Amino acid sequence: MSEALESDASLLVVVLDINASAWARSPLALDDALQQTIIFINAYLALKPSNQLVVLASTRSECRTLYPAEPGSISDGEDIRVYEQFRAADIAILSGVRALLSSASAAASRAQTEDSEHSLISRALSKALCHINQMRSSTLDAVWPRVLVLSAGVDAAAEYISLMNGIFAAQRMGVLIDVCKVAGAGDSVFLQQAAEISGGVYLRVDARAGWSLLQTLLFGFLADHYTRQVLYLPGNERTDFRATCFCHKRIVDIGFVCSVCLSIFCRMTPVCSTCHTKFAVRGGRVERPAANGANNGTQGTARTISQQLSTASTTSTLV
Ligand SMILES: [Zn+2]
Ligand SMILES: [Zn+2]
Known part of the structure; x- marks a missing residue:
């Protein structure tokens, strides 16, 4: 504009x-x-x-x-x-x-x-x-x-x-x-x-x-x-960027973000409760799905909020 x-x-x-x-x-x-x-x-x-x-x-x-x-x-x-x-x-x-x-x-x-x-x-x-x-x-x-x-x-x-x-x-x-x-x-x-x-x-x-x-x-x-455009208005320097988990509706400092729908969880879950994506969990660790076509829309990765918050604020796809 x-x-x-x-x-x-x-x-x-x-x-x-x-x-x-x-x-x-x-x-x-x-x-x-x-x-x-x-x-x-x-x-x-x-x-x-x-x-x-x-x-x-x-x-x-x-x-x-x-x-x-x-x-x-x-x-x-x-x-x-x-x-x-x-x-x-x-x-x-x-x-x-x-x-x-x-x-x-x-x-x-x-x-x-x-x-x-x-x-x-x-x-x-x-x-x-x-x-x-x-x-x-x-x-x-x-x-x-x-x-x-x-x-x-x-x-x-x-x-x-x-x-x-x-x-x-x-x-x-x-x-x-x-x-x-x-x-x-x-x-x-x-x-x-x-x-x-x-x-x-x-x-x-x-x-x-x-x-x-x-x-x-x-x-x-x-x-x-x-x-x-010509004023120096008070800034939002002290903005609190913490999010609320979708599972318990609590404000969390660190959480997990579904890479498919960007839902936020306070703890690791094997299946996203919002979009039902199954995460690849091996030996207690969350791993990326294999690159050879394994991610067909039903698998995803869970990352921490700090890794994906910037993505969430720009892609506008919270569900
Ligand atoms: Zn929760
Ligand atoms: Zn999801």
Whole structure:
């Protein structure tokens, strides 16, 4: 793809993680975070009249598109005194979050779910990519898409595979994934990798240390593709590249990678549970299959992650 021009429009998809349990432990209240996010969104809309916006919100049980809202789904009775251009987005986001939180609390009380601080971002990312694909195909003008994830919860190991598939799809589509870790203890390993692989920015707002969410959003994430070519944005030097094994969904430092489908295992297994490839194991050691045609698609080799991680990040074939 050619380089972005100053006149090109942006398409920003904001993913709000409104997991109530994660926000309950955060020093920054969800209401305050929402107000600051709306100011950021208004600033983005004010930058260029042709800028496009999609806002998604995700809870543990559901992921909804808040903006653009369905016609007739928003009442005109909301008393928000803002510039007319921002009004539709502000009302849609505030009323949408309110409705989603009430339905999520009803669902949580019914299901009595555990691990409620775990966020399920993968489906929101998939939905974001669908919106981008749809909006790109409906316009002939150059539009530069990016996704901004406001993350609050902790990584859910069970969604590692689907999230990585989404990240590789975004990389192939040329979509930047920016991540702002707003709440929750520590960094998100998965979202750090999302930002690193897609070329986006990962920043964590430490509210206890006096960091301001609005300041971080405006200075770290407002710049479009064109402006980023001349800016020196914060890097992702401290990205944690550990992966999650497919067998136990645990984060591992060293593991085995199937050479056929790139599945990751924490220990050597004779057969890949994903693609059913049989590995050549002799005397407790894993060997390469013979070169004389023995590898007919049913045999493979298991290598350590350090040998194949670079391959995995470029071939985009996690299953
Ligand atoms: Zn395992
Ligand atoms: Zn495999």
